[in-house]
Amino acid sequence: MKIDVKEKIKSSIEEFLKEYKKNVQFDILPTEKEEFGDFYSNIALRLSDKDNPPNLIAEKIKEKISPLLSGIIKKIEIKNGFINFFIDENIYKEHLLKILKNGKGYLEENIGNGKKVLIEFVSANPTGPLTIAHGRQAAYGEALSRILKFAGYNVTKEYYINDAGRQMELLGESLKARYYQLKGMNYDIPEDGYHGEYLIDIAKEIKEIRDDKKFFIEFAKSKILEGIKNDLEKFGVYFDNWVSESWFIEKGNVENILNFLKEKNLLYEKDGSLWFKSSLFGDDKDRVVVKKDGFYTYLATDIAYHKYKIERGYEILINIVGPDHHGYIPRLKSAVSSLGFNIENFIVLIVQLTTIYRGKEKISMSTRKGQFITLRQLIDEIGADASKFFFIFRKIDSHLDFDIEIAKKQSSENPVYYLQYAYVRMKHLIEYGKEKGYDLEKIKPSLDLLEKNEELDLIKKLWRFNDVIKSVVNTYGVHLLCEYLLDISKIFHSYYQKYRIVGEKQELTYARLALIKSLLTVFELSLFLLNISLPERM
RNA sequence: GCGCCUGUAGCUCAACUGGAUAGAGCAUCUGCCUUCUAAGCAGAGGGUUGCGCGUUCGAGUCGCGCCAGGCGCACCA
Known part of the structure; x- marks a missing residue:
């Protein structure tokens, strides 16, 4: 674990506050501009008033805390009321050496403390192939899971199969219609059934039929589920568990949960139906x-499912859903709350829709009408890595515009290749260095030789890795890690172009290779976390 | 009508808990391969952060009111 500079600055300022008997909220934040150093604090602005201008207070604080921070902070500057802290470069360089020596293990961050987390995502009905909307959820869910796991959480990924109820009946009837149509009979698909052509393909596979409703449902379901699993595998997304709605009904879990709610007086009958008092827990009705x-209803089985999640001891439940489910969230939260679970640990993340364009043509999608671009088509057209990166490098609240034509045409300019290219260059440099006899295991590099702007920038970026991971965990913003890698790539490519890494001066070469090796460690790790593959060459 | 998300450069999007001169990529224009991979680099132009009030030392960020787009408002899932 690296030195927590931010914490040191914070506690030194708290010392000051104690002495002057002041109490005020303040921040220590990373800066965005080099001229402002590495961290800044707004403490002086918070303390200022008419008689005490911020700069004056800042001077007082600086005087008090400077001695407390020696060896960590090399310079403190005051500007516009902000106090800017410049970290001693030795701190960065020691960090680099630790990465070099211990690899990614040194970067591990134990934020989660082994807490059990269940992430449920995709959970598409087995009524048709996965769409691009599912693709975004899948890519995001997988990356988030990996990052949480890395950050010390005990993560389980789960897929909930909605294989009961009216939609499945419609699916069965739709397949039945397709089957008899193939036999040349005049047989209509129900109006609100599934009209997609994929059911024709499935109907063709039927060898022998048993003419009951259940047969068609089961046949369609198993074929579609098989397809979903194949697509996910091709996409590189894996689940630890698959649980099914019908399973909860068969095992009596649903009946049990209803009895449980009844005992708590949370159910009542009205108009011939049984109602859950979700309005007691914040739902509209x-x-x-x-x-x-x-x-x-779907809610009944879903309550049983969430009870099952809680029973298995999960402390944090994360559900990743599409925006079409947002109206459903309050009632589910009510349900989870009624089960006695702390609602603050029930996180529902809504991944906004992706709008697909082919050039200027907007493709509107509907599973039932059978008009959609499947995830599979996308993977086949532009590749799994590029698709995944497109999905995760925007924050999930953004509506994503995805132009397939552009993604295809400009595939060589896709940001994912930019990252991968940086990775390949780094990797190759290390190999090339080895060929020339540079063995980093044997020597302690003199990092003081690294004095170019790009080198110092890169060293600082290495040091920021843990902050990025923390931000991702706090905000569920997987895209922040993408931005971080793109940042590094940009500096690295520039550096590579400008200076020779493996050059004539031996000591300098060792120092530079040490930097590259550490960057490589961060890249390997980050790309793994984002679930983007590591190419050997490009 | 109500709820959620979004509105930032020509286009696609960033900006961590409210911080300093709002940043990238693409596209456009100008240069750079005899060298560790040019899927690369250097440089240029491009902004009233949808509009209006308000909160405060400070607002792209928070509040209220409009405008525009997306999604949802089931005894479907």
Whole structure:
């Protein structure tokens, strides 16, 4: 674990506050501009008033804390009321050496403290192939899981299969219609059924039929699920568990949970249906759990599922859903809350939609009408890595415009290649160095020789890695890690172009290779976390 | 009508908890391969952060009101 400079600055300022008996909230934040140093604090601005201008207070603080920070901070400057801290370069360089020596293990950050986290994502109905919307959720969920795991959480990835209820009936009827159509019979697909052509392909595979409803449902479901699993595998997204809605019904979990709620007096009958008092927990109105026809609603089975999550001891539940589910969230939160789970640890992340364009043509999507670009088509057209990166390097609240034509045409200018190219160059440099007899294991590099701007920038970037991971964990903003890597890549490519790494001066070469090796460690790790593959050459 | 998300350069998007002169990429224009990979680099232009009030030392960020786009408002999932 690296030295927590931010914490040291903070506690030194708190010393000052104690002495002057002041109490005020303040921040220590990383700066965005080099001239402002590495961290800045707004403490003086917070303390200032008419009689005490911020710069004056800042001077007092500086005087008090300077001795407390010697060896860590080499310079403190005051500007516009801000106090700017410049970290001693030795701190950075020691960090680099540790990475060099211990590899990615040194970068590990134990934020999660082994807490059990369940991440449920994709969870698409087995009524059709995965779409691009699922692709974005899958790419994001996988990356987030990997990062949380790295940050010390005990993460389980789960896919919930909605294989019960009316949608499955419609699926079965739709397949049945396609089957008889293939036999030359005049048989209509239900109007609100599934009209996609994929059911024709599935119908063709039917060898022998047993003419009952269940057969068609089961056949369609198993074929579609198989397809979903294949697509996810091709995309590089893996689940630890697959659980199914019908399983909860068969095992009696749903009945049990309803009894449980009944005992707590949270259910009542009205208009021939059974209602859950979700309005007691913040929902707009109560919701039906057992319909007039005697079947469970989706909510009923979902409560049973969430009970199952809690029973297995998960302390944090993360659900990644599409925006079409947002109206559903309050009732689910009500349900989880009624089960006695701390609602603050139930995190629902909404991944906004991706709008697909082919050039200027906007492709509107509907699973039922059968008009959509599947995830599989996307992977086949532009590749898994490029697709995944496109999906995760924007924050999930943004509506994503994804022009397939551009992604294809400009594939060589896709940012993912920029990263991968940086990685390949780094890797090659290390190999080339080895060929020339440079063995980093044997020597302690003299990092003081690294004095070019690019070198110092890169060293600082290495030091920021843990801050980025913390930010991702705090905000669920996976894209921050992408931005970070793009930042490094930019400096690195520039550096590479400007200076020779493996050159004539031996000591300098060792120092530079040490920097490259550490960068490589961060890249390997980060690209793994983002679930982007590491090419050998490009 | 109500709820959620979004509105930032020509286009696609960043900006961590409210911080200093709002940043990248693409596209456009000008240069750079006899060298560790040119899928690269250097340079240039491009902004009233949708509009209006407010909160405060300070607002792209917070509050209120408009405008525009997306999604959702089921005894579907």
